[in-house]
Amino acid sequence: MLRSCLIALACFGISAPAFAQERSAVAQIASETMQAMLPGPGEGETRAVFFWRPPGASDGPLPVIYVADGFSGLETTVELIRPAILEGRAHPIVVVGMAAHRDFRTREYALGRRANPLWETHFAWVTNTVIPWAEIHAGASTERSQRAVGGMSNGADFAIAAASRRPDLFGAVLAHSPVNELRSWFHSEPDTRWVLTAGNMEDAGQVAQLSSRIAIAIGNSPVRQCIGSWGHEPRGWRNVSPGSIAWMFDFAAPDSVATARERESCRVRHDG
Numbered sequence: 001m002l003r004s005c006l007i008a009l010a011c012f013g014i015s016a017p018a019f020a021q022e023r024s025a026v027a028q029i030a031s032e033t034m035q036a037m038l039p040g041p042g043e044g045e046t047r048a049v050f051f052w053r054p055p056g057a058s059d060g061p062l063p064v065i066y067v068a069d070g071f072s073g074l075e076t077t078v079e080l081i082r083p084a085i086l087e088g089r090a091h092p093i094v095v096v097g098m099a100a101h102r103d104f105r106t107r108e109y110a111l112g113r114r115a116n117p118l119w120e121t122h123f124a125w126v127t128n129t130v131i132p133w134a135e136i137h138a139g140a141s142t143e144r145s146q147r148a149v150g151g152m153s154n155g156a157d158f159a160i161a162a163a164s165r166r167p168d169l170f171g172a173v174l175a176h177s178p179v180n181e182l183r184s185w186f187h188s189e190p191d192t193r194w195v196l197t198a199g200n201m202e203d204a205g206q207v208a209q210l211s212s213r214i215a216i217a218i219g220n221s222p223v224r225q226c227i228g229s230w231g232h233e234p235r236g237w238r239n240v241s242p243g244s245i246a247w248m249f250d251f252a253a254p255d256s257v258a259t260a261r262e263r264e265s266c267r268v269r270h271d272g
Helices: 003-013 016-032 068-078 081-086 105-109 119-135 154-165 202-218 236-240 241-250 260-265
Strands: 033-039 047-054 064-068 092-100 147-152 171-176 191-201 225-230 266-270
Touching: 016 033, 016 068, 033 068, 033 119, 047 068, 047 119, 064 068, 064 119, 064 154, 068 092, 068 147, 068 236, 092 119, 105 119, 105 154, 119 154, 147 154, 154 171, 171 241, 191 202, 191 236, 191 241, 202 225, 225 241, 225 260, 241 260, 241 266, 260 266
Parallel strands: 064 092, 064 147, 147 171, 171 191, 191 225
Antiparallel strands: 033 047, 047 092, 225 266
């Protein structure tokens, strides 16, 4: 898994010093991450679930983000907020990464217009297996306001659909570059905190336009939207994550952990 992540970073043309730094960060996160094989969504299937809990965090439940795409989604979420947490500048969190099916990722993540049994089965697995497991074994919070769902690309589509389907479970959403149009099932509770990010370089600006349409559909719920000059890739998503996570959970002074990219590109439309 770690080898795959490092190869993926190299494919995005990261410079050697930056690549070495990111490789070191990935390796450190990997050494702190626990993996379990749980009964999966399909009959007779097992599925990997990863969780990261900050080293030295006190006992007791912590705010949690359930993210799509297993270790890759977890690492992208954790990397830039981890130093702030370890230095005491940000509240500790748990991040749970749920592996996707190798062949059916899009169908598990994108709800779509028509009935989608794979999405329903996968979502039932998340709610009935992953979440209860994480609350027992990873110290994930049981409080809605301290429970978020997130993802990147089709993983963001899943996060939006999950929060719409079960607003009683998820009090916040971290949606990096959603790519599917909103459907009739979309729903937002007044107090759900939404983070929407998109790069102007993604699909000739189409992803950023979709992000803005979603922000409009959300209505008066709290929204933090980040739009800037990046592509459809992990570096863009990780650079708009730490301050967004702090805002999403309503931590004190989210700007103190925000990156330069976030200060340039992120705006809060409603703060609740």
